[in-house]
Amino acid sequence: VCGMEWYGYAALGILTAFLSFLMDFSVLKLLNAHQWLYEKLDGNRLLQFFCWTLYPVCLCVFGSVFSHNICPFATGSGIPEVRTILAGFEMPHFLSVTHLFTKFLGLICTLAAGSTVFLGKVGPFVHLSTMVGAYVSNLCTLIQPNKKDNATREMLVVAAGVGVASCFGAPVSGVLFSVEVMSSHFALRQYVPCFFSAACGALTFRLFSFWSGEGETLQALFKTNFPSSLPFYPLEILLFALLGLLCGAVSCCYLFCHRRILQFINTNSVLVKMLATDKGLYAGAVAFFLACVTFPHFAGRYMASKCTMKQLLTSLLKGGQWISQSHNASVQLEPDPLLEWNSSESPLFFTLTFFLLMKLWMLVLACTLPVPAGYFMPVFVYGAALGRLVGEGAAFLFSSTSINPGGYALAVWILCLVSAAAYSGAVTHTLSPALLAIEATGQFSHAVPALFATLMANAVARSRHRPSFYDALTICK
Amino acid sequence: VCGMEWYGYAALGILTAFLSFLMDFSVLKLLNAHQWLYEKLDGNRLLQFFCWTLYPVCLCVFGSVFSHNICPFATGSGIPEVRTILAGFEMPHFLSVTHLFTKFLGLICTLAAGSTVFLGKVGPFVHLSTMVGAYVSNLCTLIQPNKKDNATREMLVVAAGVGVASCFGAPVSGVLFSVEVMSSHFALRQYVPCFFSAACGALTFRLFSFWSGEGETLQALFKTNFPSSLPFYPLEILLFALLGLLCGAVSCCYLFCHRRILQFINTNSVLVKMLATDKGLYAGAVAFFLACVTFPHFAGRYMASKCTMKQLLTSLLKGGQWISQSHNASVQLEPDPLLEWNSSESPLFFTLTFFLLMKLWMLVLACTLPVPAGYFMPVFVYGAALGRLVGEGAAFLFSSTSINPGGYALAVWILCLVSAAAYSGAVTHTLSPALLAIEATGQFSHAVPALFATLMANAVARSRHRPSFYDALTICK
Known part of the structure; x- marks a missing residue:
């Protein structure tokens, strides 16, 4: 019934969410390994020091050398590059599959370095999802060659919105963020595809988290327990x-x-x-x-x-x-x-x-x-x-x-x-x-x-x- | 420090919210009067029938005749007209203060007819806030004559967003609704003014409701009590x-x-x-x-x-x-x-x-x-x-x-x-x-x-x- 591009949008959302989940999962394992090692070495302060410092150093060096040798453009957040691409400049090497692979591995290294390096995943993820978008768009061209000219560009705009959405499982703000950061004008024609793809991505991301056993992530990502009876006083x-x-x-x-x-x-x-x-x-x-x-x-x-x-x-x-909470907080064992x-x-x-x-x-x-x-x-x-x-x-x-x-x-x-x-x-x-x-x-x-x-x-x-x-x-x- | 137009945006939000609150307040009083009268006539079914039917009939006839005689364009939701104006057509009589007054009174009549007529306030309110926007924009021109040419148009775009926002006290969706309904392209330059004015409007609307004694309206407008521990199952x-x-x-x-x-x-x-x-x-x-x-x-x-x-x-x-709740619900007196x-x-x-x-x-x-x-x-x-x-x-x-x-x-x-x-x-x-x-x-x-x-x-x-x-x-x- 509907056009090829809608399947493309859905695939884009699901793929990006899968990547996001895969990344979170590996990073969690790596962080847990580091913490486990650090706890095991308790008592020997020198070994603890080496464990604490060398683990992130190794990861950072690996990430930087790896990305430098395979694809030197993969460093940084990628949002400036995506902006340039969306503004209309042709930069094909920024959307290649090699680049995708490099950035994905490099980002895992950076995130696994943990709170030492204290860096996040939003920016590169926007770039990653743009690359996935370019890939999906190429696939669509292969299957259906007689399509419109600007379909690739539309897919890229949509992909930029999906990045943030599948990073947090937050579809609405993801789309808005990409609109604000990326472009100075926004065509309403891209509005529904953006939301469709972002909703697919956010849904998949939350389902993956649910099935992986962290059963609570179907609800809000960062759990807070705010009483909603009286939000705030006027003053x-x-x-x-x-x-x-x-x-x-x-x-x-x-x-x-x-x-x-x-x-x-x-x-x-x-x-x-x-x-x-x-x-x-x-x-x-x-x-x-x-x-x-x-x-x-x-x-x-x-x-x-x-x-x-x-x-x-x-x-x-x-x-x-x-x-006021500090007194009974010390009673807890965990x-x-x-x-x-x-x-x-x-x-x-x-x-x-x-x-x-x-x-x-x-x-x-x-x-x-x-x-x-x-x-x-x-x-x-x-x-x-x-x-x-x-x-x-x-x-x-x-x-x-x-x-x-x-x-x-x-x-x-x-x-x-x-x-x-x-x-x-x-x-x-x-x-x-x-x-x-x-x-x-x-x-x-x-x-x-x-x-x-x-x-x-x-x-x-x-x-x-x-x-x-x-x-x-x-x-x- | 900042330009004249920012004060204008703030004034627009506050004025629209005040109008919205005033309307809600009068409609509530009129509805209560009708209900009081209907309850008082309990027992005499014929009088009850006349009370039930003639009250909304009078209001509707008054609203329609009044708006027909003063300003014949004031009927309907007004969203098509606002769309036409924002598309660039000049329709000065659709933005006059007479029109504002007529539409305001007529809308109160319609809303006070209650669930009989079963009509809402969103559409006309978008139109109302556009008229307020035109008025504020004229004021700004009086104070600061050497301003840019398209300031009026910008103010109108912002005003369309404020309408929905101050109607429900919901800034984000108000802006998005106006973007979706009104225009096919959206310039990011109007994004921040829109949100600023909508936030002012929503804040004022909620504060008015708070001060008027319905103390709960600072929180969500329609109170619901959803348990947030487990939002939904995947299936x-x-x-x-x-x-x-x-x-x-x-x-x-x-x-x-x-x-x-x-x-x-x-x-x-x-x-x-x-x-x-x-x-x-x-x-x-x-x-x-x-x-x-x-x-x-x-x-x-x-x-x-x-x-x-x-x-x-x-x-x-x-x-x-x-x-399952129907059994103990009958115990309540209210x-x-x-x-x-x-x-x-x-x-x-x-x-x-x-x-x-x-x-x-x-x-x-x-x-x-x-x-x-x-x-x-x-x-x-x-x-x-x-x-x-x-x-x-x-x-x-x-x-x-x-x-x-x-x-x-x-x-x-x-x-x-x-x-x-x-x-x-x-x-x-x-x-x-x-x-x-x-x-x-x-x-x-x-x-x-x-x-x-x-x-x-x-x-x-x-x-x-x-x-x-x-x-x-x-x-x-």
Whole structure:
């Protein structure tokens, strides 16, 4: 009944979701292996140190050398390249199957390096799904040669939307994100295919997670347990607005550092020579340095470096005020991410502040690694931590002074969620992170505050025509 | 710091939300007055009959005569006109302040006629907010004359998005709906203003509702109480897909009837003459006929006609299986909308089927009324009822046979929500109702099934190039 291209769209969604699931699965296994080894070596601090540092170093070196030799364009997030392709430039080597394979393996290496390197999967996944889209489009041409000319381009536009959707299982925000980041005009003709493919992808991704035994992933990806009876008080909106402005200011700072270090790397003669010939050496050195800093018996204990990124995010978004919970949290036997943040030797506010200060420059440094990596998730986690700090501070103020006679408990997790959305929105100059935060947590009651704070943060970040994160990357290439 | 137009966008959102709140407030008062009068006349059936029929007849006649005399273009939903304006045609009389005033008063009359006439507020509200946008844009020109040429057009595009957003307090789906219905291309430059203005509108609308004493409206507009621990089983997706196909088929039937009656009215010589001279007479006759049919002591008792549209929707979306709940529901003293659906004299399946069959032709008839009215909400409620019928049937089958050994209870409300989204999406040929259903109920866990069913319904409704609801209206004008 319907045209060939619809089967293509469905196949694209299902394939991308399968890749996404396969990646998550392998990364989880690799991370578990690392953690198992680290736990086994408990007692011997030197061996633990080597285990902690050499594992990510090996992965980063392998990823960088591998991608350098097979397909030198595979490094970085890939979003600038996809943008260029969608703008109409022909770059066939960016859509080859070799490239797909390289990027896939390289990204697994980067993600398996864990919270040491602290990089995400969103950006490369958009690129990966574009490559899958090009492949599916070629297949369609083989089966049905007398098709329209611009079918390939349409498939690529759709594929860019599917990438984010199958990465989080969030179809709506995936499509919106790709619209915002990719193009300046959007034809409504591509709207339904985009949503169709994204829904297929998100559905497949969630079904795979369900069948693989992690039975809970059919529901929201990051489980949160927000009481939905009373979402927010009217006066809290002021707090949200202030938080949005703060996020915007911090994002400006981050983007400034990021632009500076990109300039430095592109102009410093030693580094330019090193990156041209020995990418592996550079990647290894940076990864080793980052791993040393995050070593749990050194500074890492003050920044919860034992947790994976998903654990970090889940713990940051969990529950109300942490300070009041710290007493009974120590009773539990299972390892609790909350304990990483707030224990007797590392008090809460110190940990959070330390985490925020350290991660700022570590993230900037990690962005220069010549491996396939995404920069969205780290920024999102960073925003959540920022919100947690502000929220705990505000809750502490409210509870200790006499401002609060009604025993009103500030809902700190809302601030985390809102701040994560606002910060990542400000860095990428988009609004869809607000929707993504809502869609990934599965609660829509906080859509309005999140959107509001993201708008505030965007207003600060976009003022004076500052380039966005992806703009900066595009300019440097 | 920022340009004049941003203040304009904020003012637009706040003004529209204020209008929306004012309308809701007056309509609620008028509906309550009608209900109070009807209850007071209990015992005297003839007086009750007159009260039930003459109240909406008077309102409809007043609305139609008033709008005919002051501003004859104010009838109908207004979305076709807004589309034409946004396509670039100059229609200044469609954006005048007189028109705004007429449409506002006329819409209050229509809505206050309640479930008899069964019409909504979305369409006219998009038109209203466009008029507010034109007004604000003129103000901006007065203050700052040396601005760009296309600022008015941009303001109108933004205003179309704000209409839906402040109608439901749902910013994201409001913007998406206006994008889908209004234009074929969307410039990303208008994206941020749209969301900014829509967020302002939604926030103001919710704050007004909060301050007016209905303290719960800061949270989701239609309160539902879905357990979010286990959103859906994988196999239920098949059920969702089938439901989507069914919704698509029913929507085709509805759209066919609607096109036929529009043709009939435009060609039948008696009706054409009557509508040209005596709009009030026609409106009164149709409203009287509809009121007679819905009279609670006549056929109305089998279609829950005592409830307002909001009560209908809330009750349809509430709880699990109704059949099992019917026993203890009769213990309660307060009037329960559930009892309207499922009592001893009107069994559940009969009521639902009767409701669906009657409302189909009544809705088509009501659409011909020459008053300002929206056609989105009735369609949404109709879809929810369709889903409830299918869901109760499926639950009945599952519970009575041996297919279901694990005591698995089908979540009927999900089917209602999904079906409402799919049906209204199929009628308007859009995808955003899926998002609207999610945003209005405040639970995101069911986004994927809703999107999936809406896509299925759209596939059926769009096949063979059938015109959408708004297309049919545009063609007839």
